Amino acid sequence: MATPRARRLITAASLSLVVAATMAALPGTANALSSDVVISAVYGGGGNSGAIFKNDYIELANTTGSAIDVSNWSVQYASAAGAVFQLTRLTGSIPAHGRYLVQEAAGAAGTTALPTPDAIGTIPMSGTSGVVALVTSQIPLVGCGISCSTAPNVKDLVGYGATANVEGSAAPALTNTTADARTGTLADTDNNAVDFVSGVPKATNSAGTTVSADDPDGPGGPGDPTPGTTRIHDIQGSGRISPIVGQNVTNVPGIVTAVRVTGNSRGFWFQDPGADADPLTSEGLFVFTGSTSPTVVIGDSVLVTGRVTEYRPATGAQALTELGGAINTIRLSGGNALPAAVPVTFPDAFTKSGSLEAQPLEPSSYVLDWLEVHEGMRITIAEDTRLISPVNTEFSELWVTLKPGQNPTPRGGSLYKSYDDPNSGRLMILALNGAPAANVGSTLAAGTTGPLDYQSFGGYVVQATQLGTITEGGLKRQKVLPPKKQGDLSVATYNVENLAANNPAAKFARLAEAVVTNLGTPDILALEEIQDNNGATDNGVVAADQTVAKFIAAIQAAGGPTYAWRSIDPNDGTDGGEPGGNIRQVFLFNPARATFVDRPGGDADTAVSVVRERPTSNQVSLSVSPGRINPTSSVWSSSRKPLVGEFLYDGNKQLFVIANHLNSKGGDYPLTAAVQPPVRSSEVQRVKQATEIHDFVKDLSDKSAGRARVIVLGDLNDYQFSPALQTITGNGTLLKTLIDTLPADQRYSYVFDGNSQVLDHILISPAIKGYSYGVVHINAEFADQASDHDPQIVRILTGCDVTPLPIRCLPGSPVVDQ
CATH class of the missing domain: 3.60.10.10 (Endonuclease/exonuclease/phosphatase)
Structure with missing residues (x-):
């Protein structure tokens, strides 16, 4: 049986588990005042000459006190005289009284990135005149002419500049340095000219991060060195799935503990040295940068902005909580001391039965629960251990046993003798700096240390920045x-x-x-x-x-x-x-x-x-x-x-x-x-x-x-x-x-x-x-x-x-x- 190696071969970005919002909006009634979600801003000059922002954007606002699910909605754009709408699908939800940012096409100019977007499209919007519709379906608008505001499923519409496809009269024309934003009360009178005013582009995402073109490094911007209110333990939560999965977080602080710069799953681990009082919340987290190598190094103090996702490396596998999406990292300093590594201490039982994600964590009773509460954190093998697999030198992988008396073979392995006994002492190690060839029964000296990851077949794996010395055991063919x-x-x-x-x-x-x-x-x-x-x-x-x-x-x-x-x-x-x-x-x-x-x-x-x-x-x-x-x-x-x-x-x-x-x-x-x-x-x-x-x-x-x-x-x-x-x-x-x-x-x-x-x-x-x-x-x-x-x-x-x-x-x- 050939053994596939999943995470290394994955080319797609991490997938998120979408958390259902508490309220689902009904399709909008044509030409009615929207009482929940409205288009709050449009900007088409992104990346044009003189622009500060690199991208066009569409911003939405939730005017209610409950989150609204927009996972089956879309924003659609047409030129001022056009009858063909281009579509960007929405995902997730808009927080109560919150905003939702849709990033569209980039131009060649501009110096500043938008806040982490909630949805990403590729529509090149006009920097002067055009039409944007918020639609409660993901079916393109067709055949509505200049009366698209009254078409079925159109929740809101804004026509700006020289277009007749509007609610009432057109909103002001855009420029490379101005956007149209709904007035401060977010009122919807079904008259674009009344509801929108022209001003400096200023975009806000669902995490509440705002970047203004006149102060891109101001409070909450990507250059702001102020830690946000969210910590790693808030992201990890006290269960297997993050309580804020699908949400964007801003300027999460931590110390970089390991970096992966190969393959299509590049990124880095960082850890908060200030642990909370809850033993069930991990203080470590992986930041996924895809095929782009991170620029940080071990010991950097950083602030990270991104989207909370849950990555499943294979069908049936558990999920790895991580930060993905459009990552922004601010490096505050280097050479910092790393958080102390936690010694590995496995309980007797491997796992409980049933859906693990639906059950509370019990790290003192089950190995898989102990590993979950330390996901992303630095752990260390404090005693000498025995190799129960040969070193895979191509990928620098090996397995050891933390329970040397558990089902040993005469040649040093761990015998798999029944479905009910998967050998709870096993632990996989991936040496980030390489591992020498060694056979089953060899000894790994104490000291192997690194953050705890989760990968496909191997499950939990120590991404070892430090590998103990391996002494060959003398195994004979x-x-x-x-x-x-x-x-x-x-x-x-x-x-x-x-x-x-x-x-x-x-x-x-x-x-x-x-x-x-x-x-x-x-x-x-x-x-x-x-x-x-x-x-x-x-x-x-x-x-x-x-x-x-x-x-x-x-x-x-x-x-x-x-x-x-x-x-x-x-x-x-x-x-x-x-x-x-x-x-x-x-x-x-x-x-x-x-x-x-x-x-x-x-x-x-x-x-x-x-x-x-x-x-x-x-x-x-x-x-x-x-x-x-x-x-x-x-x-x-x-x-x-x-x-x-x-x-x-x-x-x-x-x-x-x-x-x-x-x-x-x-x-x-x-x-x-x-x-x-x-x-x-x-x-x-x-x-x-x-x-x-x-x-x-x-x-x-x-x-x-x-x-x-x-x-x-x-x-x-x-x-x-x-x-x-x-x-x-x-x-x-x-x-x-x-x-x-x-x-x-x-x-x-x-x-x-x-x-x-x-x-x-x-x-x-x-x-x-x-x-x-x-x-x-x-x-x-x-x-x-x-x-x-x-x-x-x-x-x-x-x-x-x-x-x-x-x-x-x-x-x-x-x-x-x-």
Whole structure:
């Protein structure tokens, strides 16, 4: 399963959760006096010669004592003689007795930005004459001629300068240095000439910030160094969602604690050194500047103006409270002491059930609540910790455990053993200044410090400005012991992570070395994620013969046998994976050790079936070999289809091998989801796929009277305790899950979000008596990986078709450290 990294790849600006206003206005009656919202100012000279402001603007005013929702409204503009209106959609609400600022197009001149706008449009308004309408819908005005003030849904209209499209008579013409503003009483007499006067441009937003063209650095302006009344803890509030989300805030004070200057999620964290008395309100906050690098540095004392937003990095994820929109930052001083970092102290329980955002925070009881109340704040890991994931050096990411005794594996990881126990001691760290390569089990010295962020799959993450020293733990790769008897047959599965012919030779060499040295050249090898010959190039190519040939040659060069191979090319674009890659499963086999039984007719769309050799016989075969299980069924939509092959070994012993790569977990909610337990949406399709595999294996078993030797293996993309695995195995009655035969603390083949877990499997039918089995740990726990999966191997032992089993036939593991 490839792991997407969400926040880094997001190119859109942060999304806000719109808080519903307490009052919804009804559509305005044509040519009636507006009793709630009016156009309070218009200015079209922004950015023109001699202008102070860079942008045109339209200002609205709420004349009532209740907030008014304008999220389905618009402001619309037409030229003085024009019949075509341009539209800017509104969002959010106008506070009681407040203003609402719509920023329009910019010109080439001007020196001063407007206050943070509540809505942003691109309309180039005339600096002399034009028409502005406030409309309680987002449908453009059409066909109203010069009588648009009486059109349906028009709440208010002002025509200025030389236009006949007005209420009463026209308001004064504009200039580059003058705007029209409604008189101080905000009266609406339905006569523009009476209601509006000309004067110096002066704009106010819903946060109450006012900037005047004759004093742009005056009180409340973007150059005013006076702290506003809103503090970070007011923005964060005592819950998961900000109590003032969607509102603009002005000159919020704090000290810059960290800066991110890469990717499309740039910005900085700042923290108020003056904490309030409420332990549930965080004192830290992220300021999102998009693809623009911030100009502040750590230790700067700043005042920040912007809009409060809640950013969700993925479906089902919690929201990160941040400041976005049109950011304005005033730097007051530099080199200030940073607020003291809070030591991480996790409670026992991970989280409560239900909607977390609807429940009060309990940081002394739940890890996710402890993290939420410190969101954006500097935290520090005060004790030495253990790495439970390898360092991802490309992104400088790693996971540690704050609870070293929690489900440890013998090699230093944290075992994921059930849905109810996600390992509450895990914590992700992203080193802003880079991290050295290190493997699972290494030690991270005390002192890692930085602000607490929230990102997609990883959930809460320490954006570390200081990383403790990492001491490598000496983890060793594993290998398979040679067989004790010549007739033993080894069968392995290996996800080779999007292997394509155009990959570097070094990748082929690494994978081939693993096949020869670590897996001991298995007799049959099922590969997952073999791409077509040109990899991710999406041009209709589906053949993978060059990819496979290059891999077989690399195995030969590493000292292995000359493998033969079988596979079925998929239809283009139908099997999921990387677009254009057309990944599929492939059988490699050593012709000196196993014979593939070819039965013609298998292709991308032909279903393999079980054939009884004679009506009264228990001898079975496949209708086609290789074949695919019911490939046209909708359960395989955008997913790989199981590859089935019939083999002979040790003389004429028959073996059926089914190679799989089931539907990935993409779309599942993260472990830190806003609703607990997290939704596992991908499981629905995977269980249906498991049913198809189960039914096919059962047909093999029924028609052979239980004598068919069957191995089901591959990347099943699910856990040994999952519904999908229980379905395939018939709750253990049809197939045995070999991972369950290992000691409980060794049941893993993959590391994700700091959890050592099982995605890859080998399952065997009861007809296979004596065997040895193991997971060969060579990738998942190591920073230097040839693949993100560890391979697995089962060895069918000869001379074990008897009861009771001889000692050498009893289950064991052939795997040892190198």
